[in-house]
Each structure stands twice: as C-alpha cells, then as structure tokens.
Amino acid sequence: MIKGVLGALVPLLAALAAFAFGAMMLVTLGASPLAGLDAMLDGAFGSGSRIAATAVKATPLILVGAGITIAFRTSVINIGGEGQIIAGALLSTVVALSFPNLPAFILVPLVLLSGAVGGGILGAVPGALKAYASVNEILSTIMLNLVMVQFMNFLLRGPLIDPFELEAGTRIPQTQRLSDNATLPTLLDGTRLHIGVPVAICAAVGAYLILWRTPTGFRLRAVGYSPEAARAAGISVKRNITLAMTLSGSLGGIAGAILVFGSEGQRMVTDGSAAGFTGSAGFNGIVAALFGGLHPLWTIPSAMLFGALLTGATQLQRVLQVPAALAVALNGIIVIFVISSTPVRGWLQRSLADSGLFNRSSDTAGMD
Amino acid sequence: MGEFFTLSVLVATAASAIRLATPYLLASLGETVGQRSGVLNLGVDGVMLLSAFFSYWTVLETGNLWLAVLVGLVVGLVMGLLYGVITVFLNATQGISGIGIFIFGLGLSDLLFRQLVGTPKPVRRLPNVDIPLLSDIPHLGEALFQRNLLTYLAFLLVPVTALLLTRTTFGLNIRSVGDNPRRLTASVCRSNGPGSWPYSSATPWRAWRERPSCSSWGSSSPTSHRGSGSSPSPSSTSAHGDPSASWEVHSSTAS
Numbered sequence: 001m002i003k004g005v006l007g008a009l010v011p012l013l014a015a016l017a018a019f020a021f022g023a024m025m026l027v028t029l030g031a032s033p034l035a036g037l038d039a040m041l042d043g044a045f046g047s048g049s050r051i052a053a054t055a056v057k058a059t060p061l062i063l064v065g066a067g068i069t070i071a072f073r074t075s076v077i078n079i080g081g082e083g084q085i086i087a088g089a090l091l092s093t094v095v096a097l098s099f100p101n102l103p104a105f106i107l108v109p110l111v112l113l114s115g116a117v118g119g120g121i122l123g124a125v126p127g128a129l130k131a132y133a134s135v136n137e138i139l140s141t142i143m144l145n146l147v148m149v150q151f152m153n154f155l156l157r158g159p160l161i162d163p164f165e166l167e168a169g170t171r172i173p174q175t176q177r178l179s180d181n182a183t184l185p186t187l188l189d190g191t192r193l194h195i196g197v198p199v200a201i202c203a204a205v206g207a208y209l210i211l212w213r214t215p216t217g218f219r220l221r222a223v224g225y226s227p228e229a230a231r232a233a234g235i236s237v238k239r240n241i242t243l244a245m246t247l248s249g250s251l252g253g254i255a256g257a258i259l260v261f262g263s264e265g266q267r268m269v270t271d272g273s274a275a276g277f278t279g280s281a282g283f284n285g286i287v288a289a290l291f292g293g294l295h296p297l298w299t300i301p302s303a304m305l306f307g308a309l310l311t312g313a314t315q316l317q318r319v320l321q322v323p324a325a326l327a328v329a330l331n332g333i334i335v336i337f338v339i340s341s342t343p344v345r346g347w348l349q350r351s352l353a354d355s356g357l358f359n360r361s362s363d364t365a366g367m368d
Numbered sequence: 369m370g371e372f373f374t375l376s377v378l379v380a381t382a383a384s385a386i387r388l389a390t391p392y393l394l395a396s397l398g399e400t401v402g403q404r405s406g407v408l409n410l411g412v413d414g415v416m417l418l419s420a421f422f423s424y425w426t427v428l429e430t431g432n433l434w435l436a437v438l439v440g441l442v443v444g445l446v447m448g449l450l451y452g453v454i455t456v457f458l459n460a461t462q463g464i465s466g467i468g469i470f471i472f473g474l475g476l477s478d479l480l481f482r483q484l485v486g487t488p489k490p491v492r493r494l495p496n497v498d499i500p501l502l503s504d505i506p507h508l509g510e511a512l513f514q515r516n517l518l519t520y521l522a523f524l525l526v527p528v529t530a531l532l533l534t535r536t537t538f539g540l541n542i543r544s545v546g547d548n549p550r551r552l553t554a555s556v557c558r559s560n561g562p563g564s565w566p567y568s569s570a571t572p573w574r575a576w577r578e579r580p581s582c583s584s585w586g587s588s589s590p591t592s593h594r595g596s597g598s599s600p601s602p603s604s605t606s607a608h609g610d611p612s613a614s615w616e617v618h619s620s621t622a623s
Contacts, residue, residue, distance in 0.1 A: 029483055079410075079467060138410065323478065323483055328471060329472055331471050331472075332474070335471060336472065340454050343459040
C-alpha cells in the first residue's frame with residue numbers, strides 16, 4: 001500500500017521538482033514562468049492540428065520508449081536508440097526506392113516492416129556481443145550510434161543522393177522524393193496526424209502483451225530480475241538478452257521508418273548530425289520510458305508529455321523568444337531527477353518502516 | 369596521390385592530429401580516473417559542451433583566456449561533483465544518469481548560446497608557445513613543440529595521472545574502491561562506490577552518520593554490509609580469503 005503510493009508519488013514529485021527547475025530557468029532568462037506555461041500549453045494543445053503535431057512528435061518516443069522498456073526489463077541498457085532509428089530509416093528508404101510502384105496497402109506495411117528489420121539488426125549486434133562476448137552494451141550501442149550517423153551521411157551524400165542534386169551541383173545530402181505510395185496516410189484531413197500514431201500505440205500495447213502475457217516475456221523479465229536464477233530454471237540467458245535487444249532495436253527501427261515516411265518532405269535528409277534527423281528521439285525515448293516507470297502502457301502518456309514539451313517549446317520560442325533548447329535541457333533535468341528519486345523512494349519506504357508506524361505493512365517488512 | 373605524402377603535408381597532418389587529440393586526451397584521462405574508481409561517466413560530452421560554452425562566453429565578456437580556462441575547469445568540476453552526488457550518494461543508475469547529464473549539457477549549452485551570444489563570434493585562441501631548442505628541430509619541432517600550453521599540459525598529465533593512480537595512496541584508494549567497493553566498505557575505507565554504503569544502513573542520513581572514514585588508516589569502525597552498528601571486526605577482511613587484501617587493515621580502534 002505505502003509502496004504503491006510512494007511508487008507513484010516520488011517520480012511525480014521528482015518531475016514537479018524538475019519543472020520547478022525549468023521555471024527557475026525561465027525566470028533567469030527573463031520570462032514569466034506562467035506566461036511560459038501558457039505558451040507551451042497553447043503550442044502543444046491549442047488547436048486540433050497542434051494536438052496532432054504533439055501526437056506525431058510523441059510517436060517515435062512511444063516506439064523507442066516501448067523498446068527501451070523491453071531492454072531495461074531484461075537488464076540490458078540500450079542507449080543505441082539513435083542508431084537503431086537511423087538503421088530502420090535507411091533500410092526502409094532503400095526498400096521504398098527499390099519498389100516505388102507497389103500499391104500503398106503493400107508498400108506502407110513493407111516499409112514499416114523493413115524499418116523494424118533494420119533497427120532489429122542494429123539491436124541484435126550489441127545484444128549478441130553482450131550475450132556471447134561480454135561486451136558492455138552501453139558502450140557498444142553508443143559507438144554504433146556514431147557509426148550509423150556516419151553511415152547515413154555517407155549513403156545520403158553518395159549512393160542514395162537525389163540525382164537532381166548532382167545535376168544541379170547543389171549536393172544537398174538528401175534522397176530523391178520517395179514514392180507517394182510509401183507515404184503514411186493521414187487520418188484527419190488538414191492535420192499531420194498519420195497512421196504512424198496508432199501503429200506506435202499498438203506497438204506499445206504489443207510490448208506490454210509480450211512482456212506480461214507470454215512465456216517469452218516471462219523469460220525476458222526473469223533474466224532481468226536474476227540471470228543466475230533464470231539460468232538455473234533452464235532459461236537461456238544469452239538468447240534472451242539478444243532477443244531483448246533485437247525487439248528493442250526493431251521498435252526503434254519502426255520509429256525511423258515513421259520519421260521518414262511521415263515527414264512533410266517525403267524524403268530522408270541529413271544535416272550531418274544524428275539529432276538533425278532523429279530529433280534526439282533515441283535519447284528522449286529513454287526519458288519517456290523511465291518517466292513511464294518502465295511500463296510500455298505508461299510510456300504512451302509519458303511520451304505524449306514529452307511530445308507536448310517539444311511542440312510547446314517551439315511556441316515558447318515564438319511567443320517569448322526563449323530558445324526551444326530549453327525543452328532539451330528540461331528533458332535532461334527530468335532524467336536526473338527521476339533517476340535520482342528511485343533510491344530515495346527505497347529510503348523513504350525503509351525509514352517509514354523503521355519509524356514503526358507501518359510495521360504491519362507486509363510489503364516493507366522484508367526490506368530492513 | 370603521390371602529392372599527398374610530401375613532407376609539409378605530413379607535418380601539417382601530424383600537427384593537427386596533436387591539436388585535435390588534446391580534448392580527447394583530457395576527457396579520457398578524466399574518464400580513466402573515474403572508471404578506475406568504478407564510476408562510468410557517460411555525461412562527459414554534456415560536461416564538455418557546458419564547459420566549452422562558459423569558457424567561450426568568458427572570453428567574449430572579459431577577453432581573458434586564462435580566466436576562461438579556469439571557468440571551464442570549474443564548470444567541469446561542478447558537473448563532476450553533481451554526477452558524483454547523483455550516482456554515489458543518491459545511488460542512481462550510472463548509465464542513465466550519465467545520459468541525463470549529457471542531455472542536460474546539450475540543451476543548456478544550446479539554450480545559453482542562443483540566449484547570450486546568438487550568432488557565433490570569433491574569439492582569440494590560446495597562443496602557441498614554442499619550446500626553446502626543441503621547436504627548432506626541423507619538421508618534428510614544428511609538429512610537436514609549437515603548440516599551445518593546454519596541449520602540453522594534456523600530454524604532461526598522462527604520466528602524472530599514471531603516477532597518481534599507481535604510486536600514491538590516493539590512487540590506491542581509487543583503484544581499490546573501483547575493484548571492489550563492498551569489500552572496502554567492509555574493511556577500512558569509505559568507498560562510496562556503486563552499491564556500497566547506501567545498502568549498509570536504512571537511510572542515507574543514518575548511513576552518513578555511521579560512515580567509516582578513510583582519512584586515517586585503521587581508525588575507522590568497519591561496518592558489515594548489512595545491518596548497522598556491528599562491532600569492529602578486522603577479521604572480516606581476511607574472511608574474504610584474499611591475501612592481497614591484507615594491507616587494508618592495520619589495526620582497529622574504536623572511533
């Protein structure tokens with residue numbers, strides 16, 4: 001009982017503290033926090049198309065966040081979201097360029113699937129390296145992020161570059177305009193709300209079902225809780241670590257495909273950096289997943305919150321001339337506060353149990 | 369292609385390689401010390417961005433290059449302290465809090481740059497200092513000994529760090545904390561490594577009150593890793609059966 005209340009309360013308080021910090025930053029920058037909040041809410045939810053923009057912004061965060069949940073629940077720290085997004089985007093772009101004339105009802109699922117395959121491959125590599133060669137997955141996924149950025153730059157400047165860019169001599173690193181048949185259909189006219197949003201929500205629900213309603217998910221979580229116990233129970237730890245990273249990566253890959261085929265330009269563009277293409281979704285997805293308590297379903301509202309933060313920040317920039325980078329800094333603060341609050345929760349529980357007020361509470365009895 | 373391997377090109381390449389190596393070298397030396405103590409800091413990039421901004425801004429405002437270096441150092445110090453508090457005292461997961469620091473540094477430096485500077489303005493660079501005699505060596509001197517002071521400092525810090533880690537008590541403490549935080553908590557030293565004393569007592573304030581100390585060898589009260597208030601027991605070290613651990617406990621007097 002206490003555990004449940006604290007479990008929900010402490011991260012929320014941590015987030016509130018982070019937002020208070022953000023308000024302090026606004027004051028330092030010479031803007032009123034209330035006006036800032038007003039501008040952000042207006043920018044994120046002010047009209048139908050803005051809500052749609054928020055949902056679209058949240059889509060990659062939901063997908064990456066759900067993938068992160070699977071990895072973290074298996075005790076694999078996947079920080080390669082950026083690379084996996086790019087891998088998925090690249091493979092789906094290649095597929096769309098290869099089969100531009102397929103009908104939309106085949107091509108759209110095909111590009112999403114190839115995105116999943118691309119991201120899955122990039123997730124499987126560090127997963128297998130960790131499982132079979134004890135390579136630290138934090139480092140290998142971060143390194144692969146850098147590798148994929150340069151690979152993307154290479155492909156978009158060379159083999160995949162728009163032939164018109166070569167003719168005109170402008171050499172903007174982007175692909176040619178992708179087939180209309182591959183573009184994600186919009187759900188509401190006049191907004192950017194495309195089919196990627198329900199796809200992401202379904203993927204998050206699917207991640208929940210896999211983790212808590214299938215034997216596969218049981219094995220993954222068992223490995224996450226205690227690899228030794230899982231091994232003793234006859235579960236292959238190595239195979240499940242690889243599987244978790246593959247699933248995690250493939251969800252990031254779908255996010256990459258959605259970023260390409262849900263974009264207004266209908267092409268893949270690079271400005272040379274990872275964030276230029278992904279909008280740091282690979283990192284912000286981790287934030288969303290942590291904030292959602294590493295539960296795929298809670299990742300959906302928490303990703304919406306961060307999507308709102310991102311779209312709200314653009315409005316903040318327009319109205320109050322506060323740089324939109326505030327949202328990024330705020331994201332970092334939220335990670336720090338929420339992650340630091342987890343042990344605080346444990347201490348609070350134990351000190352409450354120590355105080356003797358809640359001695360009959362069964363869930364704290366074993367902790368001290 | 370044959371044009372490429374002329375002497376002047378090679379010298380210029382070596383010179384810029386050394387110039388570009390400086391930030392990598394400094395960052396990795398810091399990370400080495402951190403990782404030897406068992407702390408993986410993934411936030412280095414964010415710390416570098418913030419330090420870079422504040423140094424740049426200091427130069428813009430005051431024109432004093434060495435003050436800027438000092439400011440960069442202080443910002444790095446503060447961020448390192450912050451990261452230490454988060455991961456060690458609050459016992460947060462290292463990898464993720466590092467990412468948090470990275471995102472925070474990325475966002476804050478971007479924000480401050482746009483707010484305080486706007487468009488990039490050129491600033492003075494650290495002057496190159498020619499080392500007498502050595503810089504006169506043809507080609508080699510030009511590549512190696514006509515750099516700025518920070519580059520020399522970075523390369524000088526390599527042996528200094530190595531000596532610090534392997535030849536001083538401080539370095540010994542760092543390495544032993546990194547190798548096995550729990551055993552060190554159980555024997556003599558205040559390790560504060562990942563997963564050490566926050567588990568030893570129920571609450572952080574109580575753990576802090578009861579913390580063993582490293583300041584003088586053997587004058588601490590060792591606590592076992594569970595339960596508080598256990599009696600000092602130097603034999604707890606030898607119980608681990610590791611002969612190399614015998615240096616850890618000299619004597620045990622109640623503090």
